[in-house]
Amino acid sequence: MASRIASALRSAALARPATNFAQTAAFQQSRRSFQTSQRMLQDVAPVRKPVGAFRGTIFGFLLGSVIAGSGLYYYVVDEYKVSNELLTEDVYALQSAVQRLEGYVKGLEQEVKSRK
Template identity: 65%
Template sequence: MAPLSRILALSAPALRTAAPRTTRAFQTSSMMRAEVVAAASIKKPVGAFRGGMFGFLLGTAAAGAGMYYYVVDEYRVSNELLTEDIYALQAAVQRIESYVRTLEEKVDAKKR
Protein backbone atom coordinates (compact mmCIF):
# COMPACT_ATOMS: atom_id res chain seq x y z
CA MET A 1 0.00 0.00 0.00
CA ALA A 2 1.36 3.43 -0.93
CA PRO A 3 2.05 6.00 1.75
CA LEU A 4 -0.29 8.93 2.05
CA SER A 5 2.33 11.50 1.07
CA ARG A 6 2.92 9.70 -2.26
CA ILE A 7 -0.83 9.66 -3.00
CA LEU A 8 -1.06 13.35 -2.24
CA ALA A 9 1.99 14.12 -4.37
CA LEU A 10 0.52 12.29 -7.33
CA SER A 11 -2.84 13.95 -7.03
CA ALA A 12 -1.46 17.48 -6.53
CA PRO A 13 -0.51 18.04 -10.22
CA ALA A 14 -3.87 16.77 -11.30
CA LEU A 15 -5.55 19.26 -9.00
CA ARG A 16 -3.43 22.12 -10.38
CA THR A 17 -4.26 21.34 -14.01
CA ALA A 18 -7.96 20.76 -13.46
CA ALA A 19 -10.35 23.54 -14.35
CA PRO A 20 -11.59 25.52 -11.36
CA ARG A 21 -14.98 24.34 -10.20
CA THR A 22 -17.80 26.83 -10.02
CA THR A 23 -20.96 26.30 -8.12
CA ARG A 24 -24.14 26.40 -10.10
CA ALA A 25 -26.93 28.56 -8.77
CA PHE A 26 -30.49 27.32 -8.81
CA GLN A 27 -32.20 28.57 -11.95
CA THR A 28 -35.63 28.11 -13.46
CA SER A 29 -37.06 29.14 -16.76
CA SER A 30 -39.18 32.25 -16.99
CA MET A 31 -42.24 30.12 -17.81
CA MET A 32 -41.90 28.12 -14.60
CA ARG A 33 -41.41 31.29 -12.58
CA ALA A 34 -44.57 32.78 -14.09
CA GLU A 35 -46.60 29.74 -13.02
CA VAL A 36 -45.25 29.92 -9.49
CA VAL A 37 -45.99 33.64 -9.22
CA ALA A 38 -49.51 33.16 -10.62
CA ALA A 39 -50.24 30.31 -8.21
CA ALA A 40 -48.86 32.25 -5.27
CA SER A 41 -50.87 35.38 -6.04
CA ILE A 42 -54.18 33.51 -6.24
CA LYS A 43 -54.11 32.19 -2.69
CA LYS A 44 -54.72 34.98 -0.24
CA PRO A 45 -53.34 34.16 3.20
CA VAL A 46 -55.69 34.36 6.14
CA GLY A 47 -54.29 36.49 8.90
CA ALA A 48 -53.87 35.09 12.37
CA PHE A 49 -56.29 37.57 13.93
CA ARG A 50 -58.94 37.08 11.27
CA GLY A 51 -58.57 33.30 11.39
CA GLY A 52 -58.68 33.31 15.16
CA MET A 53 -61.82 35.42 15.23
CA PHE A 54 -63.48 33.22 12.61
CA GLY A 55 -62.59 30.08 14.58
CA PHE A 56 -63.79 31.60 17.83
CA LEU A 57 -67.13 32.67 16.34
CA LEU A 58 -67.59 29.31 14.62
CA GLY A 59 -66.83 27.47 17.85
CA THR A 60 -69.14 29.71 19.86
CA ALA A 61 -71.98 29.20 17.38
CA ALA A 62 -71.48 25.42 17.39
CA ALA A 63 -71.36 25.30 21.20
CA GLY A 64 -74.46 27.50 21.44
CA ALA A 65 -76.40 25.32 19.00
CA GLY A 66 -75.36 22.17 20.85
CA MET A 67 -76.35 23.69 24.18
CA TYR A 68 -79.70 24.82 22.77
CA TYR A 69 -80.59 21.31 21.56
CA TYR A 70 -79.40 19.82 24.85
CA VAL A 71 -81.56 22.20 26.91
CA VAL A 72 -84.60 21.66 24.66
CA ASP A 73 -84.20 17.88 24.98
CA GLU A 74 -83.84 18.10 28.79
CA TYR A 75 -86.93 20.35 28.94
CA ARG A 76 -88.93 17.86 26.90
CA VAL A 77 -87.88 14.93 29.10
CA SER A 78 -88.64 16.78 32.34
CA ASN A 79 -91.98 17.94 30.95
CA GLU A 80 -92.93 14.35 30.09
CA LEU A 81 -91.95 13.16 33.58
CA LEU A 82 -93.97 15.94 35.19
CA THR A 83 -96.99 15.07 33.06
CA GLU A 84 -96.71 11.39 34.06
CA ASP A 85 -96.50 12.40 37.72
CA ILE A 86 -99.59 14.60 37.38
CA TYR A 87 -101.56 11.73 35.82
CA ALA A 88 -100.38 9.35 38.58
CA LEU A 89 -101.44 11.88 41.24
CA GLN A 90 -104.80 12.34 39.56
CA ALA A 91 -105.36 8.57 39.53
CA ALA A 92 -104.39 8.31 43.21
CA VAL A 93 -106.79 11.13 44.15
CA GLN A 94 -109.61 9.43 42.25
CA ARG A 95 -108.92 6.11 44.06
CA ILE A 96 -108.91 7.87 47.44
CA GLU A 97 -112.11 9.72 46.51
CA SER A 98 -113.86 6.50 45.59
CA TYR A 99 -112.60 4.83 48.79
CA VAL A 100 -113.87 7.73 50.92
CA ARG A 101 -117.23 7.65 49.11
CA THR A 102 -117.64 3.94 49.84
CA LEU A 103 -116.74 4.52 53.50
CA GLU A 104 -119.30 7.37 53.76
CA GLU A 105 -121.96 5.13 52.21
CA LYS A 106 -121.16 2.37 54.74
CA VAL A 107 -121.33 4.86 57.66
CA ASP A 108 -124.65 6.30 56.38
CA ALA A 109 -126.03 2.78 56.00
CA LYS A 110 -125.14 1.90 59.65
CA LYS A 111 -126.76 5.11 60.97
CA ARG A 112 -130.10 4.21 59.46
Protein backbone atom coordinates in the same frame (compact mmCIF):
# COMPACT_ATOMS: atom_id res chain seq x y z
CA MET B 1 -31.68 68.05 -40.20
CA ALA B 2 -35.17 67.13 -39.13
CA SER B 3 -36.37 67.51 -42.70
CA ARG B 4 -33.68 65.09 -43.92
CA ILE B 5 -34.77 62.45 -41.37
CA ALA B 6 -38.44 62.85 -42.32
CA SER B 7 -37.66 62.55 -46.03
CA ALA B 8 -35.45 59.49 -45.41
CA LEU B 9 -38.26 57.82 -43.50
CA ARG B 10 -40.75 58.64 -46.26
CA SER B 11 -38.50 57.19 -48.93
CA ALA B 12 -37.86 54.05 -46.85
CA ALA B 13 -41.58 53.58 -46.36
CA LEU B 14 -42.26 53.94 -50.06
CA ALA B 15 -39.45 51.57 -51.03
CA ARG B 16 -40.75 48.79 -48.75
CA PRO B 17 -43.62 46.74 -50.21
CA ALA B 18 -46.94 46.87 -48.34
CA THR B 19 -47.62 43.68 -46.35
CA ASN B 20 -50.57 42.71 -44.27
CA PHE B 21 -50.50 42.27 -40.50
CA ALA B 22 -50.54 38.45 -40.55
CA GLN B 23 -47.43 38.26 -42.69
CA THR B 24 -45.62 40.74 -40.47
CA ALA B 25 -46.60 38.86 -37.32
CA ALA B 26 -45.49 35.54 -38.82
CA PHE B 27 -42.14 37.05 -39.82
CA GLN B 28 -41.57 38.49 -36.34
CA GLN B 29 -42.56 35.20 -34.74
CA SER B 30 -40.09 33.25 -36.84
CA ARG B 31 -37.30 35.61 -35.79
CA ARG B 32 -37.84 34.95 -32.09
CA SER B 33 -35.33 32.88 -30.22
CA PHE B 34 -36.54 29.88 -28.29
CA GLN B 35 -34.60 30.58 -25.16
CA THR B 36 -36.42 30.75 -21.85
CA SER B 37 -35.11 31.75 -18.51
CA GLN B 38 -35.29 29.61 -15.41
CA ARG B 39 -37.89 31.97 -13.99
CA MET B 40 -40.24 31.49 -16.95
CA LEU B 41 -40.10 27.70 -16.57
CA GLN B 42 -41.23 27.77 -12.95
CA ASP B 43 -44.88 27.13 -12.15
CA VAL B 44 -46.79 30.16 -11.09
CA ALA B 45 -48.33 29.63 -7.69
CA PRO B 46 -51.58 31.45 -6.96
CA VAL B 47 -51.17 34.35 -4.60
CA ARG B 48 -53.11 33.71 -1.42
CA LYS B 49 -53.95 36.41 1.00
CA PRO B 50 -52.77 35.20 4.41
CA VAL B 51 -55.38 34.96 7.12
CA GLY B 52 -54.19 36.98 10.04
CA ALA B 53 -54.05 35.47 13.48
CA PHE B 54 -56.58 37.95 14.83
CA ARG B 55 -59.15 37.32 12.07
CA GLY B 56 -58.64 33.56 12.29
CA THR B 57 -59.07 33.63 16.05
CA ILE B 58 -62.24 35.69 15.90
CA PHE B 59 -63.70 33.55 13.11
CA GLY B 60 -62.83 30.33 14.95
CA PHE B 61 -64.27 31.59 18.20
CA LEU B 62 -67.53 32.68 16.58
CA LEU B 63 -67.85 29.44 14.63
CA GLY B 64 -67.19 27.37 17.74
CA SER B 65 -69.64 29.42 19.78
CA VAL B 66 -72.39 29.03 17.19
CA ILE B 67 -71.86 25.27 16.92
CA ALA B 68 -71.73 24.82 20.71
CA GLY B 69 -74.78 27.06 21.19
CA SER B 70 -76.84 25.18 18.61
CA GLY B 71 -75.84 21.84 20.14
CA LEU B 72 -76.76 23.09 23.60
CA TYR B 73 -80.08 24.44 22.31
CA TYR B 74 -81.09 21.09 20.83
CA TYR B 75 -79.94 19.26 23.98
CA VAL B 76 -81.98 21.56 26.23
CA VAL B 77 -85.07 21.28 24.00
CA ASP B 78 -84.79 17.48 24.04
CA GLU B 79 -84.37 17.42 27.84
CA TYR B 80 -87.35 19.78 28.18
CA LYS B 81 -89.53 17.45 26.13
CA VAL B 82 -88.48 14.41 28.18
CA SER B 83 -89.04 16.16 31.50
CA ASN B 84 -92.37 17.53 30.30
CA GLU B 85 -93.53 14.03 29.33
CA LEU B 86 -92.43 12.63 32.71
CA LEU B 87 -94.20 15.42 34.56
CA THR B 88 -97.38 14.86 32.55
CA GLU B 89 -97.28 11.14 33.35
CA ASP B 90 -96.78 11.93 37.05
CA VAL B 91 -99.73 14.35 37.00
CA TYR B 92 -101.97 11.72 35.40
CA ALA B 93 -100.80 9.10 37.94
CA LEU B 94 -101.51 11.53 40.80
CA GLN B 95 -104.94 12.32 39.36
CA SER B 96 -105.87 8.64 39.17
CA ALA B 97 -104.57 8.07 42.73
CA VAL B 98 -106.65 11.00 44.00
CA GLN B 99 -109.74 9.64 42.23
CA ARG B 100 -109.24 6.18 43.79
CA LEU B 101 -108.70 7.72 47.22
CA GLU B 102 -111.81 9.83 46.76
CA GLY B 103 -113.76 6.69 45.90
CA TYR B 104 -112.47 4.92 49.04
CA VAL B 105 -113.29 7.92 51.23
CA LYS B 106 -116.85 8.17 49.80
CA GLY B 107 -117.30 4.45 50.38
CA LEU B 108 -116.13 4.79 53.99
CA GLU B 109 -118.40 7.79 54.55
CA GLN B 110 -121.36 5.82 53.24
CA GLU B 111 -120.52 2.88 55.55
CA VAL B 112 -120.23 5.22 58.53
CA LYS B 113 -123.63 6.79 57.71
CA SER B 114 -125.23 3.42 57.23
CA ARG B 115 -123.93 2.12 60.59
CA LYS B 116 -125.29 5.09 62.50
